[in-house]
Amino acid sequence: MSKYFLNYLDELESEAIFVLREVWAQFENPVILFSGGKDSILVTHLAHKAFYPARVPFPLLHIDTGHNFPETIEFRDRLASEKGLQLLVGSVQQSIDTGRVAEERGKNATRNILQTTTLLDTIEAQKIDCAIGGGRRDEEKARAKERFFSHRDDFGQWDPKNQRPELWNLFNGKQFEGEHFRAFPISNWTEMDVWNYLLREQIDIPSLYFAHERQVVWRNDSWIPVSDHLKLEPGEAIEIKKIRFRTLGDITITGGIESDADTLEKIVTEVAAMRQTERGNRTDDKRSESAMEDRKREGYF
Amino acid sequence: MELNNNQLLRFTTAGSVDDGKSTLIGRLLYDSKSIFEDQLASIEATSKRKGHEGVDLALFTDGLRDEREQGITIDVAYRYFTTPKRKFIIADTPGHIQYTRNMVTGASTANAAIILIDARHGVIEQTKRHAFIASLLQIPHMIVCINKMDLVDHQEAVFNDIVSQFEVFSSKLDVQDVRFIPISALNGDNVVNRSEQMNWYQGSPLLHTLETLHISSDTNKIDARFAVQTVLRPQREGFLDYRGYAGRIASGIYRVGDAVTVLPSGFTSKIASINSGEEEVSEAFAPMSVSMTLEDDIDISRGDMIVKTNNQPEMHQEFDVMLCWLNDQPARPRAKYSLMQTTNEQKAMIKEVVYQIDINTYARNTENKNLTMNAIARVTIKTTRPFMLDSYRDNRMTGSIILIDETTNETVAAGMVV
Numbered sequence: 001m002s003k004y005f006l007n008y009l010d011e012l013e014s015e016a017i018f019v020l021r022e023v024w025a026q027f028e029n030p031v032i033l034f035s036g037g038k039d040s041i042l043v044t045h046l047a048h049k050a051f052y053p054a055r056v057p058f059p060l061l062h063i064d065t066g067h068n069f070p071e072t073i074e075f076r077d078r079l080a081s082e083k084g085l086q087l088l089v090g091s092v093q094q095s096i097d098t099g100r101v102a103e104e105r106g107k108n109a110t111r112n113i114l115q116t117t118t119l120l121d122t123i124e125a126q127k128i129d130c131a132i133g134g135g136r137r138d139e140e141k142a143r144a145k146e147r148f149f150s151h152r153d154d155f156g157q158w159d160p161k162n163q164r165p166e167l168w169n170l171f172n173g174k175q176f177e178g179e180h181f182r183a184f185p186i187s188n189w190t191e192m193d194v195w196n197y198l199l200r201e202q203i204d205i206p207s208l209y210f211a212h213e214r215q216v217v218w219r220n221d222s223w224i225p226v227s228d229h230l231k232l233e234p235g236e237a238i239e240i241k242k243i244r245f246r247t248l249g250d251i252t253i254t255g256g257i258e259s260d261a262d263t264l265e266k267i268v269t270e271v272a273a274m275r276q277t278e279r280g281n282r283t284d285d286k287r288s289e290s291a292m293e294d295r296k297r298e299g300y301f
Numbered sequence: 302m303e304l305n306n307n308q309l310l311r312f313t314t315a316g317s318v319d320d321g322k323s324t325l326i327g328r329l330l331y332d333s334k335s336i337f338e339d340q341l342a343s344i345e346a347t348s349k350r351k352g353h354e355g356v357d358l359a360l361f362t363d364g365l366r367d368e369r370e371q372g373i374t375i376d377v378a379y380r381y382f383t384t385p386k387r388k389f390i391i392a393d394t395p396g397h398i399q400y401t402r403n404m405v406t407g408a409s410t411a412n413a414a415i416i417l418i419d420a421r422h423g424v425i426e427q428t429k430r431h432a433f434i435a436s437l438l439q440i441p442h443m444i445v446c447i448n449k450m451d452l453v454d455h456q457e458a459v460f461n462d463i464v465s466q467f468e469v470f471s472s473k474l475d476v477q478d479v480r481f482i483p484i485s486a487l488n489g490d491n492v493v494n495r496s497e498q499m500n501w502y503q504g505s506p507l508l509h510t511l512e513t514l515h516i517s518s519d520t521n522k523i524d525a526r527f528a529v530q531t532v533l534r535p536q537r538e539g540f541l542d543y544r545g546y547a548g549r550i551a552s553g554i555y556r557v558g559d560a561v562t563v564l565p566s567g568f569t570s571k572i573a574s575i576n577s578g579e580e581e582v583s584e585a586f587a588p589m590s591v592s593m594t595l596e597d598d599i600d601i602s603r604g605d606m607i608v609k610t611n612n613q614p615e616m617h618q619e620f621d622v623m624l625c626w627l628n629d630q631p632a633r634p635r636a637k638y639s640l641m642q643t644t645n646e647q648k649a650m651i652k653e654v655v656y657q658i659d660i661n662t663y664a665r666n667t668e669n670k671n672l673t674m675n676a677i678a679r680v681t682i683k684t685t686r687p688f689m690l691d692s693y694r695d696n697r698m699t700g701s702i703i704l705i706d707e708t709t710n711e712t713v714a715a716g717m718v719v
């Protein structure tokens with residue numbers, strides 16, 4: 001075989017870098033949607049490669065549910081200051097306080113859905129014309145049809161039936177006043193690819209991803225971490241387990257799994273052996289089979 | 302896991318409704334253990350609700366809710382699976398007549414096309430259409446899967462007959478590598494595992510074929526083309542004079558010291574350095590994303606192309622393309638559209654419709670000048686500035702264009718330079 005071919009990780013990296021540079025070239029005011037999770041950390045890392053030796057030209061936008069893992073916030077602040085990135089924060093708490101949204105009630109109440117309004121308000125207020133996300137097509141059925149450049153109308157909505165065709169490497173980012181785009185540079189990565197790449201590049205990720213002892217409650221088939229926001233239901237008991245998280249979201253609904261994987265190598269081995277998609281541990285997708293699609297239409301990530 | 306040298310292979314699937322495309326993809330994912338437990342649980346629940354017996358593998362590939370309800374696939378959906386040999390990306394596109402546009406979209410980046418034929422029906426109109434689009438988009442490898450062999454008693458004669466039917470019309474097409482595999486997607490024969498029912502078939506099962514297709518030479522490594530996406534000017538200590546041209550190499554190989562010409566200006570220089578991320582490299586090749594610096598200070602911006610001085614594209618303001626119309630709004634004769642080629646954008650118009658092609662019969666029609674949704678036609682394009690011309694046949698990355706209607710901002714057409 002000739003030496004002039006890329007292995008799959010290099011090809012995915014090259015594709016993502018191409019998308020990030022297209023975003024920078026085609027939009028006026030793009031940002032990286034930063035959740036503190038591994039996918040948005042990966043996107044930030046790829047942006048670093050895409051623009052080196054110049055600085056990453058995108059600010060990070062964090063939509064803060066107020067239901068954070070403290071570790072996520074520490075990590076976010078450290079990354080922003082190390083890489084010299086501007087940090088924008090849209091606060092869900094503020095959206096609640098100003099009456100833009102109402103807090104959900106009940107046992108599975110989450111602030112994930114409320115993020116949509118805060119995000120769209122921030123996009124409008126900051127005149128953001130492209131929000132770069134760490135969404136991957138393998139995550140969930142509804143995402144399988146996403147484009148790299150995904151058009152949103154002036155209500156921030158996605159119309160899966162009327163997407164612009166996307167051919168070759170030719171991305172059409174043209175828009176009218178009030179509309180915006182989402183860009184997904186790591187569309188073609190799977191969870192396994194992400195882990196393999198994080199390992200290969202030795203990328204720093206929050207400690208929550210590694211197995212650690214934590215106070216948790218068994219709920220919705222996973223271990224929900226104890227936090228100020230968690231209200232115990234009758235019959236639930238706090239236990240201490242060695243767990244790790246596969247995604248980081250709203251702390252009230254993000255479940256961990258029992259694990260001994262405390263290094264990137266061990267996580268890769270464990271993920272390879274695992275037969276559950278990572279969103280399977282987030283209760284908001286379990287509500288209905290079409291839950292993700294409904295939220296996407298409304299302008300969720 | 303040792304995956305270091307594993308390549309990425311992108312393929313599309315085409316077949317008409319009920320040929321078994323969803324079942325085949327479901328089978329590939331299932332047998333290669335790419336379906337996760339929770340996804341399987343949700344498919345099982347849906348299968349039960351719809352009154353299916355057992356698991357309907359086809360459900361795994363049905364994406365959006367409307368489609369699930371209508372029971373049809375309506376757009377391009379991407380699926381992923383990995384084997385110890387390769388990573389695969391499937392662009393799953395529907396086979397209905399009104400969705401030529403989706404097939405073209407899915408085919409544009411594919412290394413291989415799987416075309417499904419129902420063994421009971423043999424070659425039908427859709428088969429010809431799918432093969433035509435695969436050849437039009439120059440997908441390097443075509444794999445024709447003759448499915449539902451279990452319904453024709455796994456007979457070799459049926460398979461051979463369909464192969465000859467296919468060869469009769471495919472001889473008129475520009476295809477380089479065609480293979481035929483008899484399968485039963487439902488039972489898994491010759492998909493991942495070799496069939497015990499069809500010992501007469503000497504070739505590889507589908508998955509093994511996909512794992513071993515020679516794809517390194519699918520990208521053009523001869524004509525060096527590098528379209529500048531953006532210019533990197535780090536305003537910081539140590540890099541104050543740095544001017545890096547960032548882009549993804551479309552084709553060919555670049556080395557430090559190469560004599561290059563910048564188009565369209567025609568200025569010449571030499572490559573001073575090449576960076577891949579933080580790492581300085583001495584050579585780089587397609588499809589790497591890199592940044593380059595040149596020895597001379599030249600004015601270069603987005604849309605310019607850096608090529609090797611001894612291998613340059615021709616510059617033309619009028620040229621022919623095979624155009625596929627993708628929009629509900631028909632083409633407006635002589636209207637100005639925005640034309641994108643690599644990172645270059647300029648105004649252009651369709652000067653003339655030379656002929657349209659009937660994708661079922663491959664007949665040419667020189668009378669009909671109206672380009673409506675799904676039309677495929679040879680047209681003459683006129684641009685306002687010189688266009689760097691590489692034929693699509695030689696170069697899928699620089700020989701491809703899209704047209705954007707600036708009154709709607711929609712991508713209305715895709716074209717391949719003749």
Ligand SMILES: Nc1nc2c(ncn2[C@@H]2O[C@H](COP(=O)(O)OP(=O)(O)O)[C@@H](O)[C@H]2O)c(=O)[nH]1
Pocket residue numbers: 316317318319320321322323324325359448449450451452484485486487488
């Ligand atoms: N007997 C048999 N039936 C098949 C085979 N492949 C698919 N089918 C059936 O054909 C029907 C259509 O299959 P589906 O995968 O939904 O077709 P699609 O419309 O091409 O996606 C379903 O009832 C499948 O179970 C096969 O190899 N043998």
